Amino acid sequence: MVERFNATFVPQLAKLQDQESNNWDEFLPAVVFAYNTGQHFTTGYSPFKLQYGQDPKLPPDQPPKTVS
Template sequence: YVFATASPTNTAQDTARILLEEVILVHGSPDIVITDQGTHFNNELLQSITNLIGCKHIFSTPYHPQTNGQTERWNSTFVTQLAKFCNDDHNNWDTYLPSIVYAYNNSVHHSSGFTPYQLAFGRRPRHPFDPARSTFYLKKPHHYWAQIIKYRSIALKQAKDNIIHQQLLSKQRFD
């Protein structure tokens, strides 16, 4: 599941604000944050925040982007998609960022067989253009959460199996 936001200044303060307001206060405190060694990540302010919330901050190896491969893969996808929409001056990319993130998070990924949204939240997303769903009733409220947890567990296991299968196919192709 990808979270991305445009940062007008790319400073330590702006990065800390985004981490706090748009990640921690929305999704809760992460166990681990992996970043590159940019000065907007590698600073006392972010170190204080991660220490305060009990989060481990891991830095990728300099000049070795493969250390944070998932982010680099996202960046590659993002740049490709963004190039289709940006104007010639490339100064309006932030306008398209939310739509590209939405499309990425709600597209089935070949390797896992699921959308990142399904794997993160344990259910299919309700899109703005979907027809209204009928109301359903559960005898006990905890049944809904049990159902979500069960679905997410099954989806994560299936995604892991699908990824392993895709890795084996790739290995056979390249060996």
């Protein structure tokens, strides 16, 4: 499981860092968020949904129209 995470995680960070490779830490939150909210092929669910039992509330999502 860790090997699969690293195989996905490392290339994403490599695409975002600068040529000196010294700013990769600035992109960690965004890459982890993308990984955790993305649907995985094997399970068909995102890690967020598996852990919390609901889809994540993303910034472009509309707020609910009714209060429950």
